[in-house]
Amino acid sequence: MIIAIDGPAASGKSTTARLVAERLGYAYLDTGAMYRALTLKAIHRGVDGEDEERLCQLASSLQLSFTIRDGRLKVIMDGEEVSQKIRSPQVSQLVSVVSRHPRVRRIMVERQRRFGEKGGVVVEGRDIGTVVFPQAELKVYLDATPEERAKRRWAELRMKGINSSLEEQLAAIIGRDRLDSQREDSPLRKAPDAVLIDTTHLSIEEEVKAVLDLVKRRG
Numbered sequence: 001m002i003i004a005i006d007g008p009a010a011s012g013k014s015t016t017a018r019l020v021a022e023r024l025g026y027a028y029l030d031t032g033a034m035y036r037a038l039t040l041k042a043i044h045r046g047v048d049g050e051d052e053e054r055l056c057q058l059a060s061s062l063q064l065s066f067t068i069r070d071g072r073l074k075v076i077m078d079g080e081e082v083s084q085k086i087r088s089p090q091v092s093q094l095v096s097v098v099s100r101h102p103r104v105r106r107i108m109v110e111r112q113r114r115f116g117e118k119g120g121v122v123v124e125g126r127d128i129g130t131v132v133f134p135q136a137e138l139k140v141y142l143d144a145t146p147e148e149r150a151k152r153r154w155a156e157l158r159m160k161g162i163n164s165s166l167e168e169q170l171a172a173i174i175g176r177d178r179l180d181s182q183r184e185d186s187p188l189r190k191a192p193d194a195v196l197i198d199t200t201h202l203s204i205e206e207e208v209k210a211v212l213d214l215v216k217r218r219g
């Protein structure tokens, strides 16, 4: 089975997807981490977020591997561990610009399909149910109010020792939502056959249970 989980920034996708994969013994693919790694590489190389040609070159040569260690996703890019760096506010600010380009997306989507085509996988992102795996057996769309999502992102950054204000996070999240849902290629939207889960008042454990219940009903 392919399980597609989509939704806006900080809607709980990553944690839910990882835990669902763990409980089912499935593989897990965080496609946002792929776009984030590419963005980090662009920053390192001084490549402009609008330079589609050079971004494509970077995307094609990008070496990525993912492992789960102690319940956390470890991302290795070109031999370097970048798990923390790809979540920095600097990367968050640029990632929706980098991921807007159709040719960049084509390269990334190709890799995502190769990873997931055999099934037994939970894939999370923005366009998984609509574009990457429209044939997925289960599609979930996680959402929460912008205020709740800003609060979660703020707390997450604070735990990592990054200081920011709640207002800053709310503005960043609203800005990214706008770019992600208004872009021409593969905009963020709920697939018609996706099940909507509003996570505003749910705990992580409740979110995971809701998805696992859906899996049981499909199986």
Ligand code: CDP
Pocket (backbone or CB within 6 Å): 008, 009, 010, 011, 014, 031, 032, 033, 035, 036, 095, 096, 097, 099, 100, 124, 125, 126, 127, 128, 176, 180
């Ligand atoms: O964790 P968070 O919700 O902040 O975002 P993410 O899932 O790490 O994704 C970061 C960004 O990558 C998104 O805001 C999108 O611009 C882009 N992205 C995308 O375009 N398509 C995907 N399938 C996944 C992410």
